[in-house]
Amino acid sequence: MNDNVLTLNQGLIGPDGRPLAVPKIDAAPAPEDIPIEERGLQLPIPKGYRLLCAIPEASDFLGKSGLIKSEATKKVEENSTVVLFVLAVGDMAYKDETRFPTGPWCKEGDFILTRAYAGTRFMIHGREFRIINDDTVEGVVLDPRGYTRA
Numbered sequence: 001m002n003d004n005v006l007t008l009n010q011g012l013i014g015p016d017g018r019p020l021a022v023p024k025i026d027a028a029p030a031p032e033d034i035p036i037e038e039r040g041l042q043l044p045i046p047k048g049y050r051l052l053c054a055i056p057e058a059s060d061f062l063g064k065s066g067l068i069k070s071e072a073t074k075k076v077e078e079n080s081t082v083v084l085f086v087l088a089v090g091d092m093a094y095k096d097e098t099r100f101p102t103g104p105w106c107k108e109g110d111f112i113l114t115r116a117y118a119g120t121r122f123m124i125h126g127r128e129f130r131i132i133n134d135d136t137v138e139g140v141v142l143d144p145r146g147y148t149r150a
Contacts, residue, residue: 031125042124046090046131053084053112053129055118056144080116083144084130085109093134105137113139116149 012020044142046052058074058081060066069077087136088111094104106112119132 028125034125041088042129043129045054046088046093047090048090049088049134050090050131051093051097051106051134051137052088053114053132054087054132055079055081055130056083056085056111062124077148079121080149081147082113083141083147084112084114084117084132085144086112087129090134099135104135106140111141112137113141113147142145 012022014020043052053080058069058077059067060074062069086106087102089108094100114132115138116137118136119130121128123129123141
């Protein structure tokens with residue numbers, strides 16, 4: 001049970017009556033101000049049975065027509081994608097032999113098929129990432145080109 005109390009001035013008070021300090025998070029620096037080799041260090045490390053996935057960038061062109069997609073169209077396609085790229089696998093992912101008797105369903109570096117909007121969605125420097133559960137993987141995709149949400 002949590003014994004902390006929220007006071008009228010929005011301060012947290014611990015069970016011993018002393019105020020609890022919550023650290024303030026400053027505004028993030030612009031991506032161009034962070035060296036490229038340090039940007040990946042800001043990605044979270046998936047814990048437990050979770051997978052860290054990146055959203056593949058949408059194509060700039062509409063099929064073979066050569067028409068250029070608007071930024072809004074590309075954003076909608078990226079947000080609702082069903083194909084993700086696995087960046088990292090949590091320490092307990094696919095360890096339950098009763099649920100995964102044949103072993104892991106995917107590994108780091110795989111493109112996977114999952115449900116649209118699956119997982120915890122977050123942005124870092126304008127790029128969307130997701131943390132999904134290991135059992136939400138519905139298949140491994142060898143060539144992700146051409147996959148769209150139906």
